[in-house]
Amino acid sequence: MDQTPPPAAGTIEVSVWRSTGPGGVAAGDGRFETFAVPRAPSQTVLDVVTHIQRYLDPTLTYRFACRVGVCGSCAMVVNGEPRWTCRTHVDKVSADGRLEIAPLRNLPVIRDLATDMREFFDKWARARGQFTGSRTRHEAFAVVAPESAERVQVDLGIECIGCGVCYSACDVVEWKRDYLGPAAMNRAWTLLNDVRDDRQRERLAAVAGDAGCHACHTHMSCTERCPKHLPLTAAIAGLKRATTRALLRGEL
C-alpha cells in the first residue's frame, strides 16, 4: 500500500521569470527573481506560484483556473520543460530542492508567467478545428459505433485540454512561426475522423504544406510532454497519410 509521504520540511528555492517591461513584452525582456517558499506535502508547482503571489509578491502575474488538470490554463516551463503546473508535484521535478519557473516558450509573454495564447488558438481555427455538420435538428442523430476505426482514432486525441504544453515543446514551432503546431493538428485529426463532419477537403488543404503536417520532423517532443499523454505525433502522421492520399487522388 502506498503510504502518504511525511510533510516536506524546510523551504525550496524558486527562480521565477519576471517581466521587466510593460505588458506585451517578449519573453527575453525580463529576469529571474528568487523566492524561498515553504515546502508542504503533495505540493504542486502551482501551489508554489500561488504562495509567492499571495504571501511574497502580490504583483506576480500568472494564470490558472481549475487547479485539477481540466482547464489547461496553468502551463509553464518548469526546470526547462513545459508542464501543467497544477498536476506537477514539486517532489517529481525538483530533485535538488530548486525550481525554475518560466512562461511557456513559443508564445508572447503578457507579463511574468502569463502568455498570450491567441496565436495558439487562432491556429486551431486555421486548421479548420471547427466541427461542421450538415444535419439539422429535424434529422435523426448520427450513429457512430464506439468500436469503429474512426471513433477509436477520435478517442485517442479528443481529451486535449488546450494547455499549450505541446506547442511550447515543439522545435518546429520555434523555427517556423506560421507552423500550426501539434494541438491544432490533433484537433484537425479528430475532426477528420468525425464521420459527421462534411468539410474534410477544406480541412486537409488547411493542414497540408510547409506550415502544416508536412513540416513535422517527428521529434515527438509534443507526445513526450503532453500531460494527457495524447499521441500527437501519430495524429500528425495520420494527417500526412490522409493528405498524401488526397494529393494522389487529385483532391488536395
Next chain:
Amino acid sequence: MNTRAQAYLWFAQRASAALLGFFVLVHLVTVIYAVRNGLSAVEILGRTRGNTPWMLFYLLFVVAVAVHVPIGLRNILAETFSWRGRGLDLIVLGVGLFFLLSGLRAVWAVYAPGAA
C-alpha cells in the same frame, strides 16, 4: 508556392528517400567490393562501360539525389534562416539542377565507351 505543391515536395522527398535507402546500400556494397578486391580504375571501367543495367541504376540514383537534396535543403534554410518565397525556391532548384547535371555527366563518363 501553393499548399498542393508543398505537399508534392514532401511526397517527392519521402519517395526519393525510400529509393535512396536501397541505392546507397547497393552503392556501398559495390564500393567495398571494388576496394577489397583491389580493382584498378581500368578494371572498374571495364565493368561499367556499356553496362546498361549499371547505367540505369546510377541514372535513377542521380535523379533521386537531385530530387531529395534540394527539398531537404529548402527545409533547412527555411527553418534556420526563416527564409521563404520564390528566391529560396529558385536557389534550391538551381542546386537540384547542379546535382542532376553533375551526376548525369559522371554516369555518362563511366558508361559511355571511350569517354574520359
